[in-house]
Amino acid sequence: MMFSVDSIFKPVATPAQSVYDLSMLVLGICAAIFIVVAGLLTYTIIRFRDRGAGDGREPAQVYGSNQIEIAWTVIPILIVLVLTMATARVISAVQNKQTPPDAVRVTVIGHQWWWEVRYPDLEIVTANEVHLPVSTTSQPRLSVLELQSVDVVHSFWVPRLAGKTDVIPNRTNRMWIDPAEEGTFLGNCAEYCGTQHANMLLRVIVESAPQFESGRRSKSVKRPCRRKCKRGARCFCHCRASAVTRCPEPQPVGRSVQT
Numbered sequence: 001m002m003f004s005v006d007s008i009f010k011p012v013a014t015p016a017q018s019v020y021d022l023s024m025l026v027l028g029i030c031a032a033i034f035i036v037v038a039g040l041l042t043y044t045i046i047r048f049r050d051r052g053a054g055d056g057r058e059p060a061q062v063y064g065s066n067q068i069e070i071a072w073t074v075i076p077i078l079i080v081l082v083l084t085m086a087t088a089r090v091i092s093a094v095q096n097k098q099t100p101p102d103a104v105r106v107t108v109i110g111h112q113w114w115w116e117v118r119y120p121d122l123e124i125v126t127a128n129e130v131h132l133p134v135s136t137t138s139q140p141r142l143s144v145l146e147l148q149s150v151d152v153v154h155s156f157w158v159p160r161l162a163g164k165t166d167v168i169p170n171r172t173n174r175m176w177i178d179p180a181e182e183g184t185f186l187g188n189c190a191e192y193c194g195t196q197h198a199n200m201l202l203r204v205i206v207e208s209a210p211q212f213e214s215g216r217r218s219k220s221v222k223r224p225c226r227r228k229c230k231r232g233a234r235c236f237c238h239c240r241a242s243a244v245t246r247c248p249e250p251q252p253v254g255r256s257v258q259t
Helices: 014-047 066-095 209-219 223-239
Strands: 104-111 114-119 124-127 129-133 143-149 154-157 165-167 173-177 183-189 201-207
Touching: 014 066, 014 173, 104 129, 104 154, 114 129, 124 129, 129 143, 129 209, 143 154, 143 165, 165 173, 201 209
Parallel strands: 104 143, 129 201
Antiparallel strands: 104 114, 114 124, 143 173, 154 165, 154 183, 183 201
């Protein structure tokens, strides 16, 4: 089953659930503030509106009220303190998660404008598609993603599985997910990375443990395939000789630091 990329209110993994709970807390507090302020404003406008029978004088002014000063100082401080502590708790719980030995390790490399997906322990390389096992109560399974970039800043985001994580050149960021539901979850790059940014999409396919193991065995890279890939690359360059004189060499990116 495939789910929409924008279903952020139906999390199916612990990191996404933590972000969702924190968002509901923030929205609840902000809604309460809005209701109080809007209610007082509405009451004041109606209760003290100009009825045309006044003498034009200003109403009584209140100065130096300790109760009012304390109220509008202490209440905002308490609200900010609650939000800060709740946010710190969620960040700590997500970032300091211990990785179990049986965790599935995946390296995701951002390119303009596609995702390279590597499974170092399984010798599998794919593109724009991440396969992970489902995590159940009886058989919990953690998946750890290491995020890298070869060109510009990207952002890895699958809303129903986890929050956004930046993908930065020359830096490896880490995230983990434990999807509790099978299905195909859509994601995208959440950081503008060039003209084709909108097409930098990805899919995370969560499978049962038997399906994941079966797919792992069928997709493992064998050495004959590597030899065939190299032979195919040489054949491609040779067959296109009429249009391309030679295969271009990799060009350096950025300014040279050599003197």
